[in-house]
Amino acid sequence: MPQTETGLRAEGVSLSYDGVRVVEGLDFHVPTGKVTAIIGANGSGKSTVLKAFARILAPAEGRVLLDGRPVGDYPGKAYARRVGILPQQPLAPAGITVAELVSRGRAPHRGAFARPTAADREHVATALERTETLALADRRVEELSGGQRQRVWIAMALAQDPEVLLLDEPTTYLDLAHQVDVLDLLRDWNAARGTSIVMVLHELALAARAADHVVAMRDGRIVRQGSADDVLTQRGVAEVFDLDALVLRDPVRGTPLIVPRGRLGGGHSGAGHSDAEHEWRAAHPDPTAGPASTPPSIPAPAIPEEKP
Numbered sequence: 001m002p003q004t005e006t007g008l009r010a011e012g013v014s015l016s017y018d019g020v021r022v023v024e025g026l027d028f029h030v031p032t033g034k035v036t037a038i039i040g041a042n043g044s045g046k047s048t049v050l051k052a053f054a055r056i057l058a059p060a061e062g063r064v065l066l067d068g069r070p071v072g073d074y075p076g077k078a079y080a081r082r083v084g085i086l087p088q089q090p091l092a093p094a095g096i097t098v099a100e101l102v103s104r105g106r107a108p109h110r111g112a113f114a115r116p117t118a119a120d121r122e123h124v125a126t127a128l129e130r131t132e133t134l135a136l137a138d139r140r141v142e143e144l145s146g147g148q149r150q151r152v153w154i155a156m157a158l159a160q161d162p163e164v165l166l167l168d169e170p171t172t173y174l175d176l177a178h179q180v181d182v183l184d185l186l187r188d189w190n191a192a193r194g195t196s197i198v199m200v201l202h203e204l205a206l207a208a209r210a211a212d213h214v215v216a217m218r219d220g221r222i223v224r225q226g227s228a229d230d231v232l233t234q235r236g237v238a239e240v241f242d243l244d245a246l247v248l249r250d251p252v253r254g255t256p257l258i259v260p261r262g263r264l265g266g267g268h269s270g271a272g273h274s275d276a277e278h279e280w281r282a283a284h285p286d287p288t289a290g291p292a293s294t295p296p297s298i299p300a301p302a303i304p305e306e307k308p
């Protein structure tokens with residue numbers, strides 16, 4: 001292992017729950033200073049991978065390293081200053097207010113009984129402001145709507161201000177406008193602070209729009225990774241989701257836009273990877289495996305304006 005290696009890396013990692021292997025042979029270096037989206041079908045191991053990077057789940061095999069050192073070697077607070085996670089279903093302590101919860105994001109930066117510093121208060125205020133939750137500061141978290149609560153959790157993660165931020169489906173519960181807001185906010189945060197962001201996303205158009213790097217998982221393994229153009233091809237979508245889809249270009253951003261046509265084969269639980277690909281090839285005798293412009297001849301249809 002070279003002394004100079006920096007960042008977060010999984011090396012030959014397998015992950016299990018109660019002895020049942022769910023992720024196998026994971027080799028992945030989190031792209032430093034970039035935004036990465038992990039995509040894949042339900043149960044393919046996306047959250048489990050985040051848990052390994054967050055030290056919630058120890059590898060059954062292999063190692064997770066931060067700057068070349070096993071992550072288990074870092075004291076808890078030291079690790080939390082560098083790597084933060086927003087899990088899929090975080091639990092807030094009963095009765096806690098929004099301001100108190102977001103302030104907890106600063107805990108790794110403080111001594112056990114130390115009072116918040118001006119810098120802590122500044123981080124919390126910025127996080128509340130950026131997530132548009134400032135007006136909710138005195139409300140109890142449990143009385144918020146799902147979308148408001150989700151933005152509060154994101155505020156807490158931003159207040160923590162780690163070098164690597166892991167987010168499991170950060171757009172859950174958000175309406176479309178807030179999904180776009182949150183992803184744009186995370187991109188801005190990445191650009192301004194250089195934070196490496198890794199997030200599990202289900203919405204492929206949003207993943208393509210938000211991420212520099214896309215990682216596609218299937219059955220506990222990474223099956224594709226690269227730019228959205230590399231991963232979200234017609235064949236890529238077939239391989240990852242057993243889905244026959246057209247891949248158009250988002251006319252606004254130029255990123256891939258997936259239009260599902262139907263399922264291939266017996267679905268995730270039945271058809272294996274090679275069956276799906278075989279079927280896809282049979283249905284598409286002349287597949288173009290190129291970037292997302294496939295098939296280029298089909299333009300994104302214009303949706304007519306509604307008549308008043």
Ligand SMILES: Nc1ncnc2c1ncn2[C@@H]1O[C@H](COP(=O)(O)OP(=O)(O)OP(=O)(O)O)[C@@H](O)[C@H]1O
Nearest residue numbers: 017018022040041042043044045046047048049200
């Ligand atoms: N705490 C747990 N105990 C036992 N098995 C688990 C646990 N958490 C996840 N699993 C199993 O591990 C596999 C991978 O789950 P994981 O949550 O990582 O998938 P995912 O890709 O994030 O799915 P989703 O898109 O549905 O959130 C699944 O088969 C799941 O049932």
